[in-house]
Every structure is written in structure tokens, then in C-alpha cells.
Amino acid sequence: MDRYQDLRLLPDPEFPPSVLLNALFAKLHRVLVELPEGRPGISFPGYDAAQPTLGDQLRLHGSGHVLAVLADREWLRGMRDHLDIGTIAPVPATDRSVLVRRVQAKSNPERLRRRLMRRHGLSREAALVRQPTREGERLVLPWLEVRSTSTGQRFRLFVDQQVHPGPPTAGVFSPYGLSATASLPWF
Template structure:
């Protein structure tokens, strides 16, 4: 994690920043899947952890070779008019570190009922009694709206930012650039 690259959203009168960030993130996800990389992490240096969004920048972290390999792919196709691509740069020596991880929230009572019917052999009425409409969990975490490539269904990818740390933690990143063990530089 010695290099980084910023992708800054450009203002667009037709699309909200949240829509553009979701589109950019979906393209990055497909690029990471295609590359098969577990060595690239992400951060949102302009965002906050109080659920108010991710801001205008998506920062990619990794080695110079890993980031160059990602950029050599065609994953930014269709987004180049909406994104300002920064220069590959070295992480500042005094950077702190932070873990960004996915948090899955069972927020849809209807989906929970379908799962209970399938897994526990309940009738629809039994599932409705066991899981009332207000049973879905909520969270104030910021999220990105995505569409599953396999099922075509829309879902929210909730992202939690851990506390700042002095020392980096090694590990691998998933195809969203998130990790339960590894940290990314935070500056």
C-alpha cells in the first residue's frame, strides 16, 4: 500500500453525485473482478462515517504495479467524461491507517420472510407472524447502490470505516476493495 490514485467526480447537471459514485464503484468492482486482484483497497477521503455519503473522490490504494495493471484495463469506459483521473502518487510518510469493510444489514422484512419459508419450512402466514413489517434492521452507515451481476437485483453496499490507527495492518481485499483485516492509508 505504498501508492494511491484519486478518481474525482466532475459536476454533472443530469446526474447526482451519489448516482455517479455508484456507477463508478460498479465499474471498479467489475474491473477488480476481471483482474482478480486482492491487493487493491479503496477509501473515500471526502466522505464521513455518519451516513452522509462518500463525497466526490474515490481513492485507490495499492502498489504501483497493481494500480497500473488496473488502469491498463478498460473498466473506466463510459465514465471518463464524469471522472477526473489523478496521477499515481506515493502515500505520504505520516499517513494514518483505517480499515474499510462491508456491513450487511438485513433490512428487508419481505426478503427475511422468504428466507424463513425456504429454510424453516414455514407457511407465509407463519413467516409474517414471526417477522413483522418493522423487523428490518436499519443503519446510519453510508452506502452505494449496486446491481448484482448474477441475479440482476439491486442492493445497498453499506461501508463502515474503522477507527484511525498508527500502524498498517496487512491482509487482502475483496472485489469491492474492502477488507475485514487490512487497512488502507488515510490522509
């Protein structure tokens, strides 16, 4: 991950930044599904968990080759008028890294019971004992509205971004550009 590219949303009177960021992320997800190996990671320089917002910028992190392959795929078609697209540049020296991961809430007890029944062969009554009805977990994190390319379902993808001292940790990134273990340079 020696290169990066910034994609900054331009102000638009018709669309709020969240709508444009959702559209940009949807396009990115579709192209990352086609890259089974060497997927780039993403970070959000304007991330603010207190607001909560992802900001108006998405940063791609990867090798120069992978970022060039993405640029050749024309995945930004239809978004170019809404973006300031930075050049692919070397990552500056830094002593911090960022972990950008997906967080899933366990907020639907009925779904959790069905999962228990399916995975453990439990009866409905036994699943109800193990997963009682109660108020579900509510996440207060920035999120993106996503349509899964595999199932077609729409859902909220909650994003947790944490900056840590030290160098980035190598690893694999999902088709969303996120990882539970791999971190990226933070600058």
C-alpha cells in the first residue's frame, strides 16, 4: 500500500454529500467485487464519529498497479462531475495507521433466533430462551446505504474508523474496501 488517491465530493445544490458518497461507494463496491486479489483499502479523512459523518472525501489506498487498474476501468463514469479526483501519489511518511472496519449491530432478535434454529437445530422455544425479546443494540456510527451485489438486499453498512500509533498492518480487504485486521497509513 505505497500509493493513494483522494476522491473529494464537490458541493452540489441538488444532492447532499451523503447521497453522493453513497453513490460513489456503490460504484466502488461493484468494481471491487471484480478484483478478487489485491483489493485496495479505503479510509475517510473527514470521518467524525461524534457527528456521526464520513465526511466528503474517500481515500483509496493500494499499490500503484491496483490504483491504475481501477482508473482504467472507468468506474467513476457518471460521478466525475461531482468529484475532485486526485492523482495517484506516493503515501507520505507517517507514524500513524488507521483501521477501517464494518460493524454489524445485533438489533433484530427474531433474525437472531432464526439463525440459532438453523445453525444449532434448536426448536423455536429453545431459541426464544437463548435469544429473548429485548431492545436491540443501536449503533451510533457513520454509515453508508449499500445494495449487496450478491443478494441484492439494501442495508446500512456501519463504519468504524480508529487511528492508532505505529505502522500499518498488512492484510486483505473486502469488496467494500474494509478490513477487521488490516490497517492503512494515516496522514
